[in-house]
């Protein structure tokens with residue numbers, strides 16, 4: 001039996017414009033008798049052919065229920081305003097006692113899902129900590145307090161911190177963990193998620209300390225169901241900010257080489 005191809009072209013709809021052929025990163029499409037044809041069984045399923053087709057002749061076997069959602073150009077956002085908004089984002093460490101809705105969490109996850117990934121691998125997973133949040137933080141606090149007393153370079157780094165009970169999550173209502181085999185994709189997904197959270201009026205703290213705790217503590221890794229071979233890349237602590245900032249702080253000049 002012939003394997004189902006990743007991409008199907010509806011020959012009746014195809015107008016032979018060749019746009020999909022030209023835009024395919026893998027050279028998997030060719031023009032045959034004036035119509036586009038998918039020449040292999042598999043591809044990276046980036047969906048450029050699906051996205052570019054002017055007549056909707058392309059379908060993807062893995063996504064039979066794909067919708068016809070229309071793209072919006074980034075130019076709709078004023079670039080000066082966008083830049084100022086990006087510079088205005090501050091790490092939030094004081095959170096209001098207010099829940100984050102499931103709809104908002106879903107939007108944040110959706111933003112992460114759509115970040116670019118090498119070979120369209122989408123090689124990350126998200127864990128939303130709510131009911132297990134307090135257990136995870138308790139374990140991390142315990143781990144750090146013990147680690148402070150040890151004699152390792154990490155211990156000397158954290159020795160001077162006051163590890164209170166909310167040291168990692170600062171009383172925020174939601175924590176999203178981003179895990180991945182590599183780290184690039186997870187970082188990109190996190191950045192997309194962070195920006196979406198801010199656009200919803202939420203604030204974010206990247207808890208690098210929690211990531212460190214999960215790296216060294218098997219108990220925490222098991223509590224958060226971290227799969228073997230996967231590593232925790234980021235920990236986004238999310239909630240409504242209980243703090244306002246009046247101005248944008250300065251930053252070092254970017255180190256830029258023009259070669």
Ligand SMILES: Cc1cc2nc3c(=O)[nH]c(=O)nc-3n(C[C@H](O)[C@H](O)[C@H](O)COP(=O)(O)O)c2cc1C
Nearest residue numbers: 089090091092093168205206207208209210211234
């Ligand atoms: C990967 C990463 C990990 C971080 N980990 C922590 C953390 O564990 N605790 C904390 O208070 N801040 C943490 N931060 C926040 C940084 O300290 C903060 O981004 C930096 O001081 C600049 O402040 P700003 O984000 O408000 O511009 C982290 C930031 C990043 C990007």
